[in-house]
Amino acid sequence: xxxxxxxxxxxxxxxxxxxxxxxxxxxxxxxxxxxxxxxxxxxxxxxxxxxxxxxxxxxxxxxxxxxxxxxxxxxxxxxxxxxxxxxxxxxxxxxxxxxxxxxxxxxxxxxxxxxxxxxxxxxxxxxxxxxxxxxxxxxxxxxxxxxxxxxxxxxxxxxxxxxxxxxxxxx
Amino acid sequence: xxxxxxxxxxxxxxxxxxxxxxxxxxxxxxxxxxxxxxxxxxxxxxxxxxxxxxxxxxxxxxxxxxxxxxxxxxxxxxxxxxxxxxxxxxxxxxxxxxxxxxxxxxxxxxxxxxxxxxxxxxxxxxxxxxxxxxxxx
Numbered sequence: 001x002x003x004x005x006x007x008x009x010x011x012x013x014x015x016x017x018x019x020x021x022x023x024x025x026x027x028x029x030x031x032x033x034x035x036x037x038x039x040x041x042x043x044x045x046x047x048x049x050x051x052x053x054x055x056x057x058x059x060x061x062x063x064x065x066x067x068x069x070x071x072x073x074x075x076x077x078x079x080x081x082x083x084x085x086x087x088x089x090x091x092x093x094x095x096x097x098x099x100x101x102x103x104x105x106x107x108x109x110x111x112x113x114x115x116x117x118x119x120x121x122x123x124x125x126x127x128x129x130x131x132x133x134x135x136x137x138x139x140x141x142x143x144x145x146x147x148x149x150x151x152x153x154x155x156x157x158x159x160x161x162x163x164x165x166x167x168x169x170x171x
Numbered sequence: 172x173x174x175x176x177x178x179x180x181x182x183x184x185x186x187x188x189x190x191x192x193x194x195x196x197x198x199x200x201x202x203x204x205x206x207x208x209x210x211x212x213x214x215x216x217x218x219x220x221x222x223x224x225x226x227x228x229x230x231x232x233x234x235x236x237x238x239x240x241x242x243x244x245x246x247x248x249x250x251x252x253x254x255x256x257x258x259x260x261x262x263x264x265x266x267x268x269x270x271x272x273x274x275x276x277x278x279x280x281x282x283x284x285x286x287x288x289x290x291x292x293x294x295x296x297x298x299x300x301x302x303x304x305x306x307x308x
Binding site: 071072073074075095096098099100101102103159160161163164166167 | 233234235236253254255256257282283284286287
């Protein structure tokens with residue numbers, strides 16, 4: 001059930017076919033670098049404390065922190081799914097993160113933001129003062145997932161939200 | 172006879188081993204210190220109060236998460252689910268012995284989830300009660 005669509009394949013197809021303003025800017029190689037959680041488990045206890053400890057020398061490792069911190073509650077959406085202005089807006093308001101408190105230590109949030117901004121996709125014509133916040137609202141996403149498909153998946157696969165990529169895709 | 176002596180000496184050896192580190196108890200001890208500082212009449216944590224905290228529908232935090240059970244389900248022994256669809260390991264210590272053993276994680280998730288559910292940070296008394304309840308589950 002969960003290997004219905006290979007996510008990286010779908011992404012590469014969308015990158016090749018879709019020329020929407022928010023089309024995935026990354027290559028297949030970049031997509032494959034996206035975090036690929038092996039399970040759905042949001043393990044809140046099983047791992048040693050990572051917060052503030054994932055470091056390269058004196059610098060916090062933003063990519064490693066992104067993978068551990070952002071996948072606690074949801075699929076760690078690849079950085080190139082959103083423009084830099086979107087990541088900056090999201091990381092600056094983690095205390096109200098789509099209706100939940102997802103606050104992080106400021107140093108950790110800053111390191112994660114640095115990683116995401118560096119690897120973001122920035123299409124021309126983006127309104128940086130009003131950046132998109134929801135991946136499920138992006139034009140390429142909506143083209144890939146029609147209203148009919150959304151309804152079908154929610155009915156037949158117990159998918160609560162289309163933001164749960166791993167309900168249907170494999171990483 | 173020799174066998175008996177061996178068993179006996181083995182038992183004695185084990186009993187002589189110093190108490191194992193108990194990070195969960197360390198966390199509870201620290202919370203007890205904070206609870207005492209906040210209330211001179213503090214007399215220990217309560218699993219019953221912890222259960223009430225777990226089940227109360229507060230309605231004072233974020234609308235999507237009125238209570239702990241919103242994500243952790245009615246039984247702490249169940250696997251929960253985040254609003255984004257990810258599984259949450261059970262909170263009950265009996266089925267998830269690593270719960271409440273990492274001070275950084277405990278601090279992080281109480282901070283986040285108390286704000287999401289209640290709309291404020293939890294007190295040391297509430298945290299200690301909650302952990303104490305989960306230790307009975």
